[in-house]
Amino acid sequence: MKKILFASALAALVVACAPKVTPAASTTTETTTSSTSAPASTANPATAKIEAGHQVYTAKCGRCHALKEPSHYTAERWVPILQSMAPKAKLSEEETANVLAYVQANAKKA
Numbered sequence: 001m002k003k004i005l006f007a008s009a010l011a012a013l014v015v016a017c018a019p020k021v022t023p024a025a026s027t028t029t030e031t032t033t034s035s036t037s038a039p040a041s042t043a044n045p046a047t048a049k050i051e052a053g054h055q056v057y058t059a060k061c062g063r064c065h066a067l068k069e070p071s072h073y074t075a076e077r078w079v080p081i082l083q084s085m086a087p088k089a090k091l092s093e094e095e096t097a098n099v100l101a102y103v104q105a106n107a108k109k110a
Helices: 002-017 045-061 075-089 093-105
Strands: none
Touching (some): 045 075, 075 093
């Protein structure tokens, strides 16, 4: 019985620690008929950064653990969390900045 429990626990550990496959971001072309409308990413760079941060947060951070709602922590509390987790998730400096923008934009108000 102990061997079965050990084998089950070992199998669960291997599956849990296996690299997860994240879907590749699809690129779509948006056609507009008006010459005054701009895509969201160029209309407001801050919004584009937050959206990019949300995508990285769900794709890379959610790969290893359950995601915390950004509103669980204050904007200041997210800084050390990201400093410790970004290297583990192998985030680039740009990805880290985008994720920080996302979580701070949605953080708990102090």
